[in-house]
Amino acid sequence: MNPLRDAKRLIVKIGSSLLVDDATGQMRRGWLESLAADIAACTARGQEVIVVSSGAVAVGRRKLGLVPPLKLEEKQAAAATGQIRLAHAWQDALAHHAITVAQVLLTLDDSENRRRYLNARSTLETLLRLGAVPVINENDTVATAEIRVGDNDRLAARVAQMVSADALVLFSDIDGLYTADPRKDSDARFIPEVRELTPEIEAMAGDPGSAYGSGGMVTKLVAARICLSAGCRMAITRGEPMHPLKTIEDGGRCTWFLPSSEPRTARKQWIFGSMKPAGTLVLDAGAARALAQGRSLLPAGITEVNGEFERGDCVLVKDTEAKVLGRGLVAYSATDARAIMGRKSGEIEAILGFRGRDELIHRDDLVMEG
Numbered sequence: 630m631n632p633l634r635d636a637k638r639l640i641v642k643i644g645s646s647l648l649v650d651d652a653t654g655q656m657r658r659g660w661l662e663s664l665a666a667d668i669a670a671c672t673a674r675g676q677e678v679i680v681v682s683s684g685a686v687a688v689g690r691r692k693l694g695l696v697p698p699l700k701l702e703e704k705q706a707a708a709a710t711g712q713i714r715l716a717h718a719w720q721d722a723l724a725h726h727a728i729t730v731a732q733v734l735l736t737l738d739d740s741e742n743r744r745r746y747l748n749a750r751s752t753l754e755t756l757l758r759l760g761a762v763p764v765i766n767e768n769d770t771v772a773t774a775e776i777r778v779g780d781n782d783r784l785a786a787r788v789a790q791m792v793s794a795d796a797l798v799l800f801s802d803i804d805g806l807y808t809a810d811p812r813k814d815s816d817a818r819f820i821p822e823v824r825e826l827t828p829e830i831e832a833m834a835g836d837p838g839s840a841y842g843s844g845g846m847v848t849k850l851v852a853a854r855i856c857l858s859a860g861c862r863m864a865i866t867r868g869e870p871m872h873p874l875k876t877i878e879d880g881g882r883c884t885w886f887l888p889s890s891e892p893r894t895a896r897k898q899w900i901f902g903s904m905k906p907a908g909t910l911v912l913d914a915g916a917a918r919a920l921a922q923g924r925s926l927l928p929a930g931i932t933e934v935n936g937e938f939e940r941g942d943c944v945l946v947k948d949t950e951a952k953v954l955g956r957g958l959v960a961y962s963a964t965d966a967r968a969i970m971g972r973k974s975g976e977i978e979a980i981l982g983f984r985g986r987d988e989l990i991h992r993d994d995l996v997m998e999g
């Protein structure tokens with residue numbers, strides 16, 4: 630098993646300290662280029678790659694002459710100027726491999742609010758389909774303290790969950806999880822593989838304050854919890870060496886967190902288990918057949934819309950005999966769904982005044998009964 634090579638969809642998270650030289654505030658271009666070459670090797674063999682990159686504050690702060698500790702608004706100002714440079718550096722590095730980069734700035738809401746979540750997810754899916762590499766960071770300039778994700782470990786895990794990624798690699802300044810902080814405790818043992826986050830494993834991260842690894846092991850375990858529930862394999866490894874992705878692919882040391890299910894199964898369990906249906910769509914026989922064949926649900930096949938729901942809510946799907954066929958996340962509100970039911974997807978814009986999605990429920994958002 631090589632979780633990195635096997636991943637169809639791979640997320641790579643890079644912390645500020647790897648990308649930005651602490652002493653000078655300059656970006657470590659040579660290292661970035663070696664990582665870009667690794668990413669290009671992945672895309673060349675058909676893998677989809679998303680980058681979650683920190684560094685906006687670290688790069689921007691010096692340009693504005695700011696000295697730590699920074700106040701929240703100073704961090705935001707630093708991020709505003711640093712993010713441009715960060716995106717440029719990624720663009721340059723990947724352009725050498727003829728890869729197009731797309732900047733995506735997310736807030737907590739985009740990953741946790743279901744309506745926003747569908748938008749962010751379809752944008753990312755579209756970029757990947759078109760062969761671009763999305764470079765994601767938190768939208769630091771508008772996110773205030775209470776609504777910040779705060780750390781990109783967790784943001785990266787949320788992204789992994791959102792796009793059903795197969796693997797996430799967190800590059801850190803430590804090569805994995807140890808039974809205790811190896812810098813302080815010479816008895817600390819390395820843990821190569823974790824299948825379940827037991828209290829014993831959680832305890833290994835130590836207190837948030839004294840956590841080892843610059844981003845802290847605690848936030849990495851929070852990310853691991855999200856990944857395990859999303860069916861995404863996650864690695865913690867040292868990012869410092871040149872060609873850091875190739876290094877772990879070739880067997881370099883890292884801790885793998887290995888979930889028991891696949892991303893698609895996990896996503897379906899999530900839709901099934903955690904959401905109460907807010908309404909019902911009744912389908913004609915043709916749409917019921919299309920669904921049974923694994924296709925998406927189009928407005929044309931709907932004969933009735935019951936209940937009040939918003940875009941992103943979970944709804945039941947029934948046939949004309951009221952038999953439940955499945956459930957899924959709906960891409961239109963109940964009002965809009967009523968307006969477009971029975972109509973062709975091509976007519977949606979003329980009816981609603983905006984061009985929404987062709988599908989009422991995308992097949993990835995649909996779980997069939999039984």
Ligand code: GLU
Pocket residue numbers: 644645682683684685686687708766767769779780781782844
């Ligand atoms: N979004 C922040 C930045 O780009 C970093 C957050 C983190 O490193 O976890 O500077």
